Amino acid sequence: MERRTVTIDGNEAAAYVAFHTNEVCAIYPITPSSPMGEWADQWSSEDRRNIWGTRPTVVEMQSEGGASGAVHGALQTGALTSTFTASQGLLLMIPNMFKIAGELTSTVFHVSARTVASHALSIFGDHSDVMATRSTGFGLLASGSIQEVMDLALVAQAATLKGRVPVVHFFDGFRTSHEVQKIEELALDDMKGMIDDEFVRAHRARALSPDHPVLRGSAQNPDVFFQARERINPYYDAFPGIVQEAMDRFASIVGRSYHLFDYIGAPDAERVVVLMGSGAETAEEAVEYLAARGEKVGLIKVRLYRPFSRQHFIESLPKTVKAVTVLDRTKEAGSTGEPLYVDVVTALSEALGEDALPFAMPKVTGGRYGLSSKEFTPAMVKACLDEIAKPSPKNHFTVGIHDDVTGTSLEVDPEFTTEADDVIRCLFYGLGSDGTVGANKNSIKIIGEETPNYAQGYFVYDSKKAGSVTVSHLRFGPRPIKSTYLISKANFIGCHQFLFLEKFDMLEYAVAGGVFLLNSPYGPDEVWDKLPRSVQASLIEKKLKFYVIDGYKVARETGMGSRVNTIMQTCFFAISGVLPKDEAIAAIKRAIKKTYGAKGDEIVRKNYQAVDGTLANLHEVNVPATVTSTIDLPPAVSPEAPEYVQKVVASIIRGKGDELPVSALPEDGTFPTATAQWEKRNIAQEIPVWDENICIQCGKCAMVCPHAAIRIKVYDPKHLENAPSTFKSTKYKGREFENMVYTIQVAPEDCTGCAACAYVCPAKDKSNASHKSLDMADQIPLRIPERENYEFFLGLPEVDRTLVKRDTVKGSQFLQPLFEYSGACAGCGETPYVKLMSQLFGDRSIVANATGCSSIYGGNLPTTPWAVNHEGRGPTWSNSLFEDNAEFGLGFRLTLDKQNEYAGELLQKLSGKVGDNLTRAILDADQSEETGIFEQRRRIDQLREALKSMDGPDARNLESVADSLVKKSVWIVGGDGWAYDIGYGGLDHVLASGRNVNVLVLDTEVYSNTGGQCSKATPMGSVAKFAASGKPLPKKDLALMAMSYGNVYVARVAFGANDNQTVKAFIEADAYDGPSLIVAYSHCIAHGYDLMVGIDHRRRRSPAAPGPFSATIRTTSRTERILSSSMPGRPRSATQTTP
């Protein structure tokens, strides 16, 4: 049978089979599984059909809990149904999984296995989620490569229909779900050959129907539940055989052969490693390499992990085996061993006890590897096999880390490699926003589909949204590629950002005689003198061929802005010669059309122009014989940074986090705040330059800045005495700070260059319309003088907060931001709100942050933007989950209120010793304004002083809770995915609780963090993932729903549309002694425009100039009356919203 060769990733491979062999998909986005649902939705919107000729229905639910409920319902009524998920999402499905399995229901859940959040969230891959479902009764089937994902997805579907045991078909998140490989695509006839319609009809016949009614899902008592539970046993006993049958049938149709446990290696192996997932590919490469060199080693790839077939496992082991080492990609703290290890020990021990072991009991050890996509290399496999050869090998070991706390780790030889010389390996360093990854995905497809080569692409991202670094790892060669690990020896290295040369020593990965391609603003004659010493040295020592192109110049000239992706891609094909030049250019253009066609002809045309304009600008550089540079790599962080930042953060920033030992990290996931200030990223090409002479001092620039990288201070001119020569100031124009001076200062190394500040600046030069008070200018020449200016600026005194009119834009922007230099997108529409909150209440805020963009730019290592003031006070922050954020924040309030009450009781008890006056002053304090809060803090200091001299538990207990007597502000922050969808039930309950919490919904009208999926906030007609045909229904009105309670302060805000209303809303929300909800419209990169002009999109969405999809209420005076009107019987300060 003719089958196509395709170059796709694991998610697409799984979705392809699931879509064609099901009728319903109920889905919910979660990284890294979201693309599976997106593919299914897209194909459905394109009217593609499954193998029975009907278009599957794809429905996005509000959570994974909801998705699994819908799956359960659809299955119970007879539809072939599937879903896609990972991590916490899979855990939310567990209750339904018990039901689905208990009812012997045929289904396959496709899972891109991802770390379950514990001490920290991680989007990367391991088996902790899948292992948490072991008790549900689902079968667990593992795939280790993209081809296996497609093949075993079909095997799973066929087996579940026959065997009635539901299956989790899983593969490693990112390593497999996002790795691009050239594979053979199954034909629809293959699927028809595998799926027996008899079992499909039997599935339908078991469905609930009033035409043949039954009752299912009964409640049972102790008399019969147990017996009924045991009725399933025959199905589980039979299921391994059924899966093997399906594998055999697959082999007869397609030709690829699989077994429940596949053995690879020396036929007389004495040492065998056992594992599953993508690590088994690496292990195969290592074992074959070692066996070919005479080592008696082997590998068991576990396919069907549950039901675990002891018989099949033992039969798969060579009779010569003397030692088995079992590797688990998960950790179960406190267990006798990780799950696969325990199952292997049990299987061997039971067989030994029953005299059914065909060889002497082997030595068995277990270890952990690869948590959260930690690298797993052939050298690590060798280390495990070497270890078990020792007389007393380590058990319960780890491999891939350095455990200097409990000593579990194995030594690994970093020089050991198994990669063949005929495999070409390429590394590309790009910016997250420059399109490098997209272009490299296209390159891999071009190589895979237009040459006989096998090809593999894997893409590593950091967690910054602005200025993120992406590293693309591309391999191609004559044989299928099993190297499921990163490239450490590259033939071709492309650096798409000149700035990276001072951040990473990327040429350490270059092989001798390789190629280095650099996007450089300097031409072939001048670039040498601009290179750091280490780069020059590598070029010379490794005899690298060196090419430069000014990609940004070509991009500017062809209308591509800052996107250099197709330009660098064209260079790669031209230099590598993997395809003839003309063929390569034609293929690149076809890929461009396919990738960008939906976004409009103009984008396609510009990309074509960029390709055509590239080669004339590509130059080879003659590499001199000696190193001449005096440029050294700057330190990752300032020498003035705290010790933790120097030791830990700096390593992570340098890309050397893998080298940190266990002892360098905290036991419980607790980190200091105020660390982003040390991470000088220098990602802006241009930064704003202030003209103080035409500035009208409105403060809008600082208000819109997403990164707190442009700041304002008003201060006594006496402080200018030692100002740097280029430091600017001007006379302050307001009355409240008479005779003071005013400065707007950019943080040159923290600015992302989004230009939102310059765009919003209303102060134009009357004599030169193109000149404003803020103009953008090249960063490089300004970096050093402005660095000095910024350091001086930070040393100026902060404004006296009690003198500031906080409820205005101008006044609020005098306040120190305690949220600074975040990794959010350049021009982000969310962070100005978060920053504003930190300015107004940061010194007394406790933040509960739903998982999403705000939790990533707020809490992803290496640094956090949450900062402290000169007193060391600042927001304290935590993220629980995506779905429970409102409840999590309510918990904060419950504690604060309880401790406040308890502290009051203790204080009254001790008032005789503390003094009646101080006691009364504390208990009766008016903390409605900042002055009152400052005074209360002073009283608490006095109280603490008094308590020092007192003995007894009451005094000690009061010391421990005394801070709760100072007003705190609880902020529950998250995006629309949380507030409108997955967390709505909890949010609703918290709003109804009447407790004093402030909810800030950063409403981007789409799931921004997971890549732009539709939420209930998405407006009608907007195209989003899971809404490929446009959202057919209007946006949910969350504010109106909250208003229905009658006791909730509600505001809808959009700075830019009405700045002052925005500031006032925050102040009123904090002041209101009850639940408050601020729905904050936030422009977003997912909306598809340059974020510099985000402010325009807020204005156009206001009722004054309603666009067709504008929201219903913004900030007119009429609606403000609603938002701030008082209700009968309540003081105006309550600013009630509802009748």
Place this chain on the structure above:
Amino acid sequence: MTETRFKMLTKSKPELAKKYMAEGHKDNLRRFHFYEQMAAMSYDSPAGAEGEDESAGPRDK
């Protein structure tokens, strides 16, 4: 139509885009008018209303 998220549908499914645009606009106006009416409502009890039939609901100013 400067946002790609809306523009995409006008290219892939122009008729559907037109329909959604019209319906969305209508919905926006409906909602805005609803808020306008709420803004115009008086939340004070009308003079001498004590003891009167409360089922009549709030009255316009």
